[in-house]
Amino acid sequence: MVTLLMVSVVVFAAIEIIPGDAATRYLGRDATPEALEVLRERMHLNDPAHERYIKWISGAVTGDFGTSLTSGRPVTEVLAPKIFNTVILATVAFLVYIPFSVVPAVFAAANRDKLMDHMISSINLLAVSIPPFLLATFLLILFVITFPILPAISAVTDESTVGEFAIAIILPVMTMAIVMAAHTMRMLRDNLIEVFDSDYIRMAELKGMSKHRVLLRHALPNALGPSLHITALNINFLVSGMVVVEKVFAFPGFGRELVDALLVEDQPVVQATVLLASMVYIFANLAADLGSMLLNPRLREQ
């Protein structure tokens, strides 16, 4: 809670110190002194900063983030449909991320030091090193230009059917899932190999249990533990990665709205988006800590 309050101060202050106020930025070269004054009055920009902060934060607590400067609509109304889109995108990306990390990890670990392992590890290394925007561009060129099977823009509307929505989010979901899976897969593979070397797996093998059964029943659940923590951290990446991916694929979501709002310097929208993103960030970290405490009894006692 204290962290969140600190974040809110930082967000507010950061926008405050950008040269030029929202009114000048909004009007741009069209700005005339009279038009500016009218707009400043309408935006309450003439009030002192601390008064505006208190007004903003007390509204934010009750879910009222003020009105967008550019459209005059309530910020919640502006953001709600975008958040809805992003939550779907993020959830699907997260669901895809799980097999994307587990399946190759299992294959690599089961074929340790064989060609399969080396191939998967090389691809993985590439995926770890490539920045999200580059991966997005690469996928765009591959699936839109070279093999034209997917649409370039993921612009979904209220009228989009589930099928259209599904096709629209293939590329953004793939980008997010690959980037997130890269780290987890690497860790999971190493954990699996470690578990394979442990006595109880040897025992199971000696008992004559089939290799698949050993792998899926015994080794995998035990190797998953440490990966869960990195998964929670990946939720953080989901938040920041969304901004990049939504911009590249023109997906009408939360991240794109943040970029748009920054471009036109729509202060209330920027503040609301950054605050909400920070909230997700803080709660994901908290969940990660709690999760590892639950999984690891040694941490619980402290």
Place this chain on the structure above:
Amino acid sequence: MKIWFRTIALSAIGAFTIASGSQAKAAGECVTIAHDIASGEKLNLDPARSTGLDGAGLNVSLYEALVDINSSFQVVPRLATSWKSNSDATQWTFDLRKGVKFHDGSDFDSADVVYTFKRLLDESTGSPAREQLSFLNADGIEAVDKYSVRFTTDKPVAQLPLMMKNRFAYIVPEGATTEGMESHAVGTGPFIIDDFNKSSPFWTVKRNVNYWAAGLPKSDCIRFTSILEPITRAAALISGDVDIATALDPQLMPMLSKNEDITLMQTKGGSSRNLTMLIDHPPFDDVRVRQALKAVVDRQAMVDGALLGVGEPGADNPIPPSSDIAFSHEIPKQDIPKAKRLLAEAGYPDGLEIELYVAPASAGYMNIAQTYVQMAAEAGITVKLKQVPAATYWKETWMKMPFVVAGWSARHPSAALSAPYRKASKWNDTHWYRDDYDALLDKADSTLDDNERIESWKKAQKLLAEEGGAITVAFYSQVAASRSNCSGYKPHTTAFYFDFREVECK
């Protein structure tokens, strides 16, 4: 393991078929236009309050102005069919088109024109047009009869029809209010908007079946969308998700020019690219230094190198040498010995060291600055580049630092020569305060004789080219692209004007 592979393969094929199915274009589908819209939230359908480029595409589809300006800056009829003035150009009468209906079915007549212009001039409307139309007097706007309107001005305005067109002065029906137009547009334009949703990534307009021009618009429906990422915009064109892009990053031109499905379009002329000096600031206060700094530029090399060939050379004034009204069609040549001689005369025989401020504030700026550094070095001029943030460039650097990279979007000659160079202009970015220059423009603005006006403009251009503080190295074209099955779209020299009436995709 086999089951794994089969599942993956099947779902991949499934995705493939669904995806390729959606690619086929059904008959009667909308033409999709990628337009520069920074944020849907910025859109509003009141033309008096349109912001930047964002609403321009929508406004030209929904509303119409009295007159249009074509790419060579001639005034052409739109809602006004003809116009004439009295002998001293203080009274202009516009005859209006008959039989035009607004989208709500009401008739368009002189009362709507009077209302529109009085509203634009009214301070409480808060329209930036108020300043642009300041030559008008609200009390001097009157309806002569149902289809003619008279504008009486305090001073002679010879270029009035031209100056009546700006991106705010679209005719709205009498009584229209900002609140009413915020989300519901009633214009006379070729397209109608049914359902305006800011949050949507598409803004769709449909054919106005009662449109006055026979056979227009050619498309049943246009949907505008916003794609900020240049590479995505190009990919969307290639994949056919988008039929027309009204603006394109020139760096993508080589990639798109090889594609047979894409037609690239470039305007003649365009936004100027200037190296701008403050001429009351040493060493730029010496005209010989200014001339030396102009003489070092190889203008064609600037266009080919710094602007990737997307443009044409400039001649240190706002009118491109290719224009009919240019004072000279000759492009100044690079002349290093002349530059050295001028510098020596000005007291810098051993060369000169200056600072050039630049930011990636607009296309080509960085390239131009870097190319200039090399060209100037040949004449012994050391130009030190000072890169500053683009976000604050126009506010903190332009018009404040003595030597900067800047540019002006294309305007009609009267505005192009006056906005940056009149003594009273608030955007006089070279501190060019010359009464003899202003006198030439005043003469041009007040004469009704075309030849005399052009002569004055030519003299003004020459003055700027020889003594002015802006090195106009080039004019940067507007670049647009369309799918080859689409026709009827032409980019306009000025970034703000569009016409989608002839657009159709087969």
